[in-house]
Amino acid sequence: MAPLQRRALYSFVIGLVLTIALIAVFAAQGDITAFERDPNLRLVTYAVLIGVPLIYLILVNLTLRKPTQFDERDRLIIEKSSRAQWLAVIFTLVVWTIALTEVYQDQGQVPLTFLKLIFTSTLIISTLAHSFGILVGYWDINRNG
Amino acid sequence: MGRIENRIRRLRFDHDEMTQEELASRAGCTRQTIIALEQSKYVPSIELAFRIARAFDTPLEEVFQYEDS
Numbered sequence: 001m002a003p004l005q006r007r008a009l010y011s012f013v014i015g016l017v018l019t020i021a022l023i024a025v026f027a028a029q030g031d032i033t034a035f036e037r038d039p040n041l042r043l044v045t046y047a048v049l050i051g052v053p054l055i056y057l058i059l060v061n062l063t064l065r066k067p068t069q070f071d072e073r074d075r076l077i078i079e080k081s082s083r084a085q086w087l088a089v090i091f092t093l094v095v096w097t098i099a100l101t102e103v104y105q106d107q108g109q110v111p112l113t114f115l116k117l118i119f120t121s122t123l124i125i126s127t128l129a130h131s132f133g134i135l136v137g138y139w140d141i142n143r144n145g
Numbered sequence: 146m147g148r149i150e151n152r153i154r155r156l157r158f159d160h161d162e163m164t165q166e167e168l169a170s171r172a173g174c175t176r177q178t179i180i181a182l183e184q185s186k187y188v189p190s191i192e193l194a195f196r197i198a199r200a201f202d203t204p205l206e207e208v209f210q211y212e213d214s
Contacts, residue, residue, distance in 0.1 A: 068175060071178050
């Protein structure tokens with residue numbers, strides 16, 4: 001397993017676990033407005049918001065300075081993975097737009113909390129999608145060349 | 146479309162059974178790239194091709210060959 005591939009895998013798994021934990025906490029609260037009421041929930045959300053990109057930064061970016069750990073083939077895969085990241089961000093925004101429109105169409109307004117959640121989820125998904133794109137890139141290049 | 150073949154595995158053997166790790170270190174790439182090259186699953190850039198040839202102290206065309214299909 002290439003160094004970048006291994007780090008992308010760690011980053012993806014840790015990010016996924018943190019994200020699932022965050023969703024579970026929200027689900028346990030049962031109401032989206034808990035984000036505004038509960039300071040602990042906000043703390044968990046902010047920790048994940050900062051933690052996931054930070055883990056990604058440390059694992060994927062900072063440790064790949066040596067040419068024997070990162071070369072042109074890895075760079076090619078990273079460039080391709082940006083496409084997955086871009087698609088995931090667009091898809092996330094589309095899902096939020098459709099969901100919020102359908103749920104809050106009658107009220108004519110959306111709770112302010114969603115602004116923060118849209119930003120948080122997009123950032124986390126963007127990071128996860130980049131790691132995932134790297135993993136798929138390695139799978140593809142090892143399979144098809 | 147042609148195909149680019151290489152003799153990296155053979156040349157490693159001829160150079161005192163140079164390890165993939167050592168070649169990667171000399172050429173400035175990862176061992177995984179050397180593995181991919183030996184399996185003909187990756188075509189290197191011109192720069193990397195020259196660095197690999199230099200690691201073997203041999204002309205480029207001794208390492209890489211273009212074959213018409």
